[in-house]
Amino acid sequence: xxxxxxxxxxxxxxxxxxxxxxxxxxxxxxxxxxxxxxxxxxxxxxxxxxxxxxxxxxxxxxxxxxxxxxxxxxxxxxxxxxxxxxxxxxxxxxxxxxxxxxxxxxxxxxxxxxxxxxxxxxxxxxxxxxxxxxxxxxxxxxxxxxxxxxxxxxxxxxxxxxxxxxxxxxxxxxxxxxxxxxxxxxxxxxxxxxxxxxxxxxxxxxxxxxxxxxxxxxxxxxxxxxxxxxxxxxxxxxxxxxxxxxxxxxxxxxxxxxxxxxxxxxxxxxxxxxxxxxxxx
Numbered sequence: 001x002x003x004x005x006x007x008x009x010x011x012x013x014x015x016x017x018x019x020x021x022x023x024x025x026x027x028x029x030x031x032x033x034x035x036x037x038x039x040x041x042x043x044x045x046x047x048x049x050x051x052x053x054x055x056x057x058x059x060x061x062x063x064x065x066x067x068x069x070x071x072x073x074x075x076x077x078x079x080x081x082x083x084x085x086x087x088x089x090x091x092x093x094x095x096x097x098x099x100x101x102x103x104x105x106x107x108x109x110x111x112x113x114x115x116x117x118x119x120x121x122x123x124x125x126x127x128x129x130x131x132x133x134x135x136x137x138x139x140x141x142x143x144x145x146x147x148x149x150x151x152x153x154x155x156x157x158x159x160x161x162x163x164x165x166x167x168x169x170x171x172x173x174x175x176x177x178x179x180x181x182x183x184x185x186x187x188x189x190x191x192x193x194x195x196x197x198x199x200x201x202x203x204x205x206x207x208x209x210x211x212x213x214x215x216x217x218x219x220x221x222x223x224x225x226x227x228x229x230x231x232x233x234x235x236x237x238x239x240x241x242x243x244x245x246x247x248x249x250x251x252x253x254x255x256x257x258x259x260x261x262x263x264x265x266x267x268x269x270x271x272x273x274x275x276x277x278x279x280x281x
Contacts, residue, residue: 005258009021012267031271038068040096066105075128107146109160117155145171166205178220198248211256218266219238
């Protein structure tokens with residue numbers, strides 16, 4: 001099953017008088033969506049009771065929850081104490097995701113800082129591998145998804161993410177196609193570009209991780225250094241467009257978890273993606 005839904009709550013959710021994420025379960029399901037990503041971008045402060053309440057309501061409505069770890073994880077940081085903090089952010093997010101009743105957590109791999117890119121990538125790989133060993137004691141199943149990043153000084157090209165996902169069976173790629181389009185400055189023109197990414201992933205990671213990849217999708221404004229800001233599907237300048245990806249997903253029989261990150265219209269644009277995915281079956 002393909003799962004499609006929003007990252008967080010759309011502006012229209014609040015405009016209709018809703019105030020709590022637990023209310024989003026029925027709201028999202030009523031729009032034909034079956035996925036939702038809960039972002040802990042600024043920190044993991046949710047209480048177990050609240051997380052379990054949210055998870056139970058979303059399960060009742062047939063909407064699966066993923067989560068996003070705090071944005072400031074950086075596994076290329078040269079300071080061991082900062083690496084330990086990144087591991088703890090991931091651990092706390094995994095626990096919250098477990099309380100939700102889900103399994104998938106997305107995280108930002110790293111940034112280059114003052115290091116040469118190759119050195120930063122190598123350091124991030126070592127620290128991510130070490131983290132996975134440290135998480136062996138966690139006591140429940142989970143999937144961690146390192147995300148492709150949109151700025152040139154960040155670690156997270158398609159090739160880098162695929163490389164990280166070779167380190168452990170629990171690491172699955174999160175392809176943010178808006179980010180990929182941003183750091184390549186318009187490199188996703190359509191079907192052939194999506195197909196190239198999926199073929200590369202299958203060749204290097206196999207069918208399981210390719211079929212069940214995590215996806216972030218939105219149109220994003222970019223400049224010379226990559227990502228500038230998220231847009232909505234109303235934008236007709238920057239892209240990327242979803243139709244080509246929908247066609248590849250259908251042709252390859254993929255079952256990804258797709259999260260829309262449009263700026264304020266994420267549920268509406270997720271519903272548009274659902275319609276496109278249905279149209280190419």
